[in-house]
Amino acid sequence: MFELSIVALGADGDGLGHHQNETIFVPGALPGEIVEVERQSPRAAALRSILHASPARVVPPCPLFGACGGCTLQMLRLDALLDWKADRVQQALSEAGFIVVPEPVLFQTAERTRRRLDLGIQRVPNGMVIGLHQRHGPPVDMTTCHVASPEIVALLEPLRLVFSTLGALTGVGDLQINLLATGPDLLLRTANEPTASDRAKLADFARKHSIPRISWASSARSPQRETLAQIAPVNQIFGPLTVSPPTGAFLQATPEGENAIVQAVLRGLPTLNKRDIIIELYAGCGTLTGPLSQKGKVQAYEGDTAAATALRKAQAGHRIDTFNRDLVRQPLSAQEIAKARVVVLDPPYSGAGPQLDAIAASDIADIIYVSCNPKALVKDARSLNKAGYEILDLTVIDQFLWSSEVETVVTFSKDRKRLRKRYPAAA
Numbered sequence: 001m002f003e004l005s006i007v008a009l010g011a012d013g014d015g016l017g018h019h020q021n022e023t024i025f026v027p028g029a030l031p032g033e034i035v036e037v038e039r040q041s042p043r044a045a046a047l048r049s050i051l052h053a054s055p056a057r058v059v060p061p062c063p064l065f066g067a068c069g070g071c072t073l074q075m076l077r078l079d080a081l082l083d084w085k086a087d088r089v090q091q092a093l094s095e096a097g098f099i100v101v102p103e104p105v106l107f108q109t110a111e112r113t114r115r116r117l118d119l120g121i122q123r124v125p126n127g128m129v130i131g132l133h134q135r136h137g138p139p140v141d142m143t144t145c146h147v148a149s150p151e152i153v154a155l156l157e158p159l160r161l162v163f164s165t166l167g168a169l170t171g172v173g174d175l176q177i178n179l180l181a182t183g184p185d186l187l188l189r190t191a192n193e194p195t196a197s198d199r200a201k202l203a204d205f206a207r208k209h210s211i212p213r214i215s216w217a218s219s220a221r222s223p224q225r226e227t228l229a230q231i232a233p234v235n236q237i238f239g240p241l242t243v244s245p246p247t248g249a250f251l252q253a254t255p256e257g258e259n260a261i262v263q264a265v266l267r268g269l270p271t272l273n274k275r276d277i278i279i280e281l282y283a284g285c286g287t288l289t290g291p292l293s294q295k296g297k298v299q300a301y302e303g304d305t306a307a308a309t310a311l312r313k314a315q316a317g318h319r320i321d322t323f324n325r326d327l328v329r330q331p332l333s334a335q336e337i338a339k340a341r342v343v344v345l346d347p348p349y350s351g352a353g354p355q356l357d358a359i360a361a362s363d364i365a366d367i368i369y370v371s372c373n374p375k376a377l378v379k380d381a382r383s384l385n386k387a388g389y390e391i392l393d394l395t396v397i398d399q400f401l402w403s404s405e406v407e408t409v410v411t412f413s414k415d416r417k418r419l420r421k422r423y424p425a426a427a
């Protein structure tokens with residue numbers, strides 16, 4: 001056991017201190033605290049007692065705190081959490097080489113509004129556990145939750161009961177819940193295929209609880225999905241678009257978080273006329289495509305075939321052309337990009353990879369980048385910095401309360417007029 005001064009939070013939200021020239025991570029400790037810890041591994045220690053507490057420390061509101069892996073930062077005041085997320089993003093952009101990083105517009109989602117959850121399922125001797133996984137451990141039964149929408153939490157007990165009767169669920173499984181405009185859309189993953197009796201039970205369950213669709217996929221992460229029951233249409237609204245998303249589709253975590261992202265993207269657009277082309281990369285089912293189509297002609301690119309098909313089906317009558325294209329194997333070339341007035345991209349966690357090089361080389365004036373990973377943002381933003389772009393607008397969004405996840409919308413520009421207007425003192 002030894003004493004440690006916590007000087008910062010690491011990228012995963014663990015307290016970070018230095019001991020005998022080594023950096024040690026302490027889950028549960030906050031910057032400014034002096035703590036007593038016990039070493040668990042060369043780089044990690046367990047918090048044993050707090051000798052001096054941070055003024056930002058609060059009593060975690062959820063009784064599952066400490067067991068459930070979902071809200072590891074619930075001991076931190078929410079405003080301090082948002083400040084930490086904003087600092088991380090600003091530091092990431094400085095690290096990428098930007099000398100001027102504007103103060104971000106900040107947004108934090110409300111409690112109990114999460115509409116998308118990936119839960120673990122585990123059969124136990126006296127029933128079925130459904131919940132978020134412990135850090136590096138099994139799922140913890142989600143008997144209550146301070147982040148998930150109450151509609152989702154209310155469904156968990158009936159799901160435990162029906163799951164405990166399924167032949168396909170002999171051990172562990174996964175459940176993805178997307179709360180769409182039309183109701184909960186469920187995707188169950190198990191190692192074994194559902195039996196005929198499982199299918200009948202889940203169809204009954206769908207009818208009884210007004211669940212529009214329940215689908216199944218193999219735990220082997222196969223892309224193949226099977227609809228077990230569909231009792232009503234499945235839709236989601238993205239601005240002027242009504243899309244029927246495929247089961248398990250990507251959806252922004254909260255409705256307010258989605259709106260904050262959309263508003264930040266629209267704010268980043270240059271003045272457009274009707275003929276101007278907006279190239280949108282990593283479009284998913286159209287979260288941004290719908291609102292963008294009210295501003296210009298959108299060419300939307302998405303790698304997932306099911307998502308691109310759903311978006312294409314919804315595009316009729318709107319200024320949208322959807323393309324199913326893998327942007328790692330076949331990135332848009334600099335010449336293709338140069339046809340647009342602006343590029344909007346919302347890449348996956350790993351960042352934009354080779355696609356970013358072509359964007360940087362295209363010399364397009366304005367780029368709006370939506371990021372869900374500050375580390376990937378550093379790498380991608382560095383290429384844009386080297387290519388001469390500056391930051392016009394920055395928004396930081398916390399839609400994963402009490403976790404280390406953070407979303408960012410950055411508008412990069414080379415348009416001297418826009419930049420002069422934004423930074424008149426520098427002109």
Ligand SMILES: C[S@@+](CC[C@H](N)C(=O)[O-])C[C@H]1O[C@@H](n2cnc3c(N)ncnc32)[C@H](O)[C@@H]1O
Nearest residue numbers: 282283284287302303304326327328346347348
């Ligand atoms: C963060 S999501 C954003 C989706 C959408 N913009 C939204 O807000 O709902 C990233 C998207 O990138 C897509 N994607 C991942 N890898 C890709 C690739 N190599 N090529 C094209 N799209 C890809 C995913 O299928 C997913 O829809």
